[in-house]
Amino acid sequence: DIQMTQSPSSLSTSIGDRVTITCRASQSVDTFLNWYQQRPGSAPKLLIYAASSLQSGVPSRFSGSGSGTTFTLTISSLQPEDFATYYCQQTFTFPYTFGQGTKLDI
Amino acid sequence: QITLKESGPTLVKPTQTLTLTCSFSGFSLSKNGVGVGWVRQPPGKALEWLALIYWDDDKFYSPSLKNRLTLTKDTAKSQVVLTVTNMDPVDTATYYCIHPAINWRGERYFDPWGPGILVTVSS
Numbered sequence: 102d103i104q105m106t107q108s109p110s111s112l113s114t115s116i117g118d119r120v121t122i123t124c125r126a127s128q129s130v131d132t133f134l135n136w137y138q139q140r141p142g143s144a145p146k147l148l149i150y151a152a153s154s155l156q157s158g159v160p161s162r163f164s165g166s167g168s169g170t171t172f173t174l175t176i177s178s179l180q181p182e183d184f185a186t187y188y189c190q191q192t193f194t195f196p197y198t199f200g201q202g203t204k205l206d207i
Numbered sequence: 208q209i210t211l212k213e214s215g216p217t218l219v220k221p222t223q224t225l226t227l228t229c230s231f232s233g234f235s236l237s238k239n240g241v242g243v244g245w246v247r248q249p250p251g252k253a254l255e256w257l258a259l260i261y262w263d264d265d266k267f268y269s270p271s272l273k274n275r276l277t278l279t280k281d282t283a284k285s286q287v288v289l290t291v292t293n294m295d296p297v298d299t300a301t302y303y304c305i306h307p308a309i310n311w312r313g314e315r316y317f318d319p320w321g322p323g324i325l326v327t328v329s330s
Binding site for chain 1: 246253254255256267269270271303308310312314315316317318319320321322323
């Protein structure tokens with residue numbers, strides 16, 4: 102299985118901060134890498150697919166980059182609704198695997 | 208607009224079989240390339256992919272649970288059923304139904320997700 106490792110696991114941040122979350126794969130996943138946001142009590146929501154494509158309706162302050170084994174999710178200016186847990190996921194090969202999550206705290 | 212919703216028991220006893228139904232709208236599971244899948248999340252823990260079924264009845268299962276999982280589809284009813292045998296307290300989780308989308312390069316992603324159903328395993 103491909104292991105996905107996110108860093109940091111948690112991050113204390115403030116409104117307006119620029120935040121970068123890193124996801125590393127144990128082997129290359131090309132650009133088959135997605136990012137999801139999960140607010141407490143809600144289902145995950147797709148933010149970024151194919152490493153850098155912004156899902157329709159997602160604010161442009163979210164961006165993704167990377168290929169191969171190292172990827173980043175960047176939030177350019179944190180808004181109150183962005184305090185949530187973020188997961189990366191590879192769909193390069195089965196079994197599809199998720200990172201352990203990164204929780205953004207105020 | 209694609210929507211999915213999970214239904215089934217919220218409490219099962221150890222060793223019992225869990226049967227969950229995903230009812231969906233906005234797409235047809237008879238269409239080329241279309242699929243439905245499941246993901247679960249134990250309380251306070253990370254997401255875990257479980258299984259996918261496609262329009263041609265091709266199925267993919269998580270190796271760690273493969274012997275316990277079965278997917279079936281009812282195209283006419285727009286439903287997919289997941290069964291998990293021999294349930295254990297460690298299987299307590301929110302189970303999500305997902306729609307696996309695909310772009311022109313073949314890159315897959317899960318969108319949208321159902322609201323999820325919390326299943327507790329306890330005697």
